[in-house]
Amino acid sequence: MTSVQNLLLPLNGNRVYLILIFLMWLGLGCSPKTTIPPSNKVVQQATKNIKDTVPEEIVQKYPDTLVWKNVSDQYPPIISPEEINIQEKVIPSYSKGEKVFLKKKYFLSLLIPLKSNQYTNSSLASNRFVQFYAGALLALEDLERNNLHLEINITDTEYPGFSAQKFMDSIDYTKTDLIIGPFEREDLKIVTGEALKKQITVISPWQTSTKIAKENDFYVQLKPNLKEHFIKITENVCSLYNRGEVTVITHNNQEGKAWFNYFSETAQKITGNKSYLNHFTVSEDSLQSPNTAFVRMFSTNPPKAVILPYYSYNDEEKLYSVVRRLSADKGKKEVFVYGMPLLHDSERIDYEYYSTLNVRIAISDFMDESKYEVKNFKKRYYDMFGEIAGHDAVKGYDVFMFIGKNLEEYGSKFQEHIISQRQNYLMSDFEIHKSVSDEEKSRVNIDFDFFENKQIQIIEFRDSGFKVID
Template identity: 20%
Template structure:
């Protein structure tokens, strides 16, 4: 694999040099033959025999063709020039970029072991809207086979506004921003937006739980409609309105008006779309108190996984479920193989960004290697990775959207995957 970086200013001798050495060392790393090779599969393929084993990648590649991938990351190399320093925020973005790059490149190195060939070009967006807009006019980027990045929504918007005509896919690798924000038919949104978390929860409830009634407990903030609207639409559609949705705003945690509607023999399903700490502490306490008399199951916002102020014991008593795209199963054999390969290549532990980079590198790298045009139709290819799975739909004017989310439940003071 050949790696090419865009021109950058000379580096100073400050301590952040390690950030950029990681890029150089990665570029010079030998071709690896790591064992983890999750397969890209069509929807007609049979599932693997066991969850720990993945079928090997078939050698259906052309040694003659070189796939050109342009990666646009907020490295902020201008901060490394003489008398310049990184702020904590800038350094965080640069480290995230390096971690994602290293995972992506490890995937490409895996595929070169079966004869694939890539030219990976790295460009610095500087997390600057003007720079992102300028890069969209760069012929080196436009003429390649695949564009990965920019990372942040404002940069994506500026970049895709230039490349609006029908062309090859532009991958938005990390942002969960709704593709309706960008209105670009070429965009590939890898991280499912919030509405697909809501739809995933509604689908699980309608198909698996099958309650007669669902209660949505709102705090009164308008942003909760981004979750509640697609949730209600999906559950109404799937149940043909046989599941009653009670949408109510709760004040000071008072659930008394709902008690006459509760069932003391069947699970009462509560949806809590809020992310506000004050509201959550009060409402979860009220639900916990109510659960002493009524069976209760709670479905929460996907961001709850990040909130240290929530009490695991309480969430467990409430049979709390959340949706997620970030659950790594460290017990799987393929995960451990990836960890060993990553440590061998970079002498450090992989972060979530590195794992995401690896999954995405494997997915697009194999599609590019196997079929010169197949990667232009992600909706025809499903993928089961280490970090998340990919199941794309294509929406007019919005491009391709990964809609796969996992359903997790609090058990034994941990989040366990139930679907």
């Protein structure tokens, strides 16, 4: 575990080494509070026209520190909040008539699977969690510029010997306002349970489940669960199509039947009609045989829209087979195909299918590449790290901007004050609501189990790209 009181230095040129050097240092177990200077190579690349004295390197099998001297004032070292005399002053503020307490400085713990003990330039540069962390650094830079002081403790949950229980047993609760992560579901259950006892808010950027927490108003899930995507699709089709015009396509198995039943029940709640949606099942054999999979469906009373509920990467091949046969069997008939984020993210699905099938997708994270803010972020990211910002880099930025802005406005238990408020960021929109665990919905007089982001958009493929339509 290491503490980061501030940011890596904003230098020009190839900057992936900034992250790699930091993660190597992280994995080798340095002292908990250490400034993070740029690597010797990076300084040389970025300051060719600046006559600075570069650092003396201490090369050991297990280095504890790097000794630096005569670093230019243009790149001053990062100093701790204690050194710049930031006080933990509690300031009363008001939100919707309720008193909240704002601190001058907040202590955050980020639990993230960086695999820093397995570092190589190529593997870490492409690691989705390294990209998430790098995006977070840019957010921290922006927040610091707005005088929000955050002290971040980073724990690599993939480092040998990590235990969620041991981490929670050893954490300094007096210096922990909020925990982000971890990624693994079982670790997250442990962390949320222990954090509830100490009344520390836990933010989960990655997991989507209704079974993590029970009666825990300190747990916030930023990724909407599967059924929220189903609900969004059903609401959209019910607003655009009449009874019998929409068909749910699944494989002929128990999971497929369960999916259809949920869509059908949701449509009934919206329209009052028990048979608003149709159900069509396929098999592996029919998908592999020409002119057998969907010919019957399109021959008489063809649907105007179909829904493909496939969401797991385990179902990617099934989804691809369905899309391929739909495209072939529909002929010249127009149909709109609704799907889950997998339909957007899968590398098996070509853009030709998006256009031919008028694809619409329920998605919580959508990046509009044409937006100025997105272009500017990607330029900043490339200038700092020398890498192209991917989905996870933008996600890291959005998550930490969301956390930082709400800490600044409402304090460490901000989730209570932002219910139903829609907040828009580069890629992610957040609208926090109270949710109940599926396993506990039969309980009497239950208020809620956890907070969850329920903001989902419908995007449609138009003119060679996806656009938000709902």
